[in-house]
Amino acid sequence: MIDTSIRDAVRQLRIELQIVNDKIATAAGLNPRDLDVLDVIDREGPCTPSHLAARTGLPRATLTGVLARLEQQQWVARERHPADGRSAQLRSTDRFDELRRLYRPMTDATKAVTDRLPPQERDLLERMLTDLVTAVRQSHPGAVD
Template sequence: MSQALIDAIRILRIELGIANERVAAAAGLLPRDLDILNVIDRDSPCTPSYLATRTGLKAATLTGILTRLEAKGWIERRTDPNDGRSVQLTSTDRFNELRDLYRSGDETVRALALRFDQAERQTITTFLTQVSDAVRTASAALPTKGDA
């Protein structure tokens, strides 16, 4: 992979991080809360155990975040119909507030994507999906010193 491509991915990561911090602030969330909420919305229904594994957060930290998100109406906890001892987490309709905050950026990306033909968009999508998977795998293997 060329250094220019690696640099472009790094810049994208930085810009997405900054944008997410601004979205979190506009929604009255902490950035980590926004990350957890986005995972719940994308992967729901999911369990707290799944979230702990997916994010690498400790159970105590995750419990506090989930309690805060539930109290503010962002998520719902329901008893798992297949296991009465477990709960499933889903986002609520309040997640539409976040969609509204992301809308301008999403529309800009859609317009940019139209500059490419269908085959090019599919190649870009495949590449970005593979980069995401690679980053997830690499970050899951990193040692952690806590949740701070």
């Protein structure tokens, strides 16, 4: 059984991250779910719309509209898949740097917290967070690794 204080801390963190994401989305002229799509593309490298649908849980029809808008606004670039010319791959553009700038205050604040930890505790925290991400991802049917 998960310790309720840990569960509550994770819930509080999720809420605060969602609030920050909503504010950043607004500042960038995006919808909040757009940030999920952009982050998957940027973090996981070029990927197909099918991969994005599986990772984000967005219905393909919804994702098609999101991707068209993000491409039109130059947040993503669509290229032919090198192994399958019929398929497209999406990659982030240099415009993603705008989001990095908007996230900088949060990035700096979290770095200040983790920098206070001894290296062993930072390593433990990283492993725990990675394990939590994996557990959450695997807890949903159809999750993609």
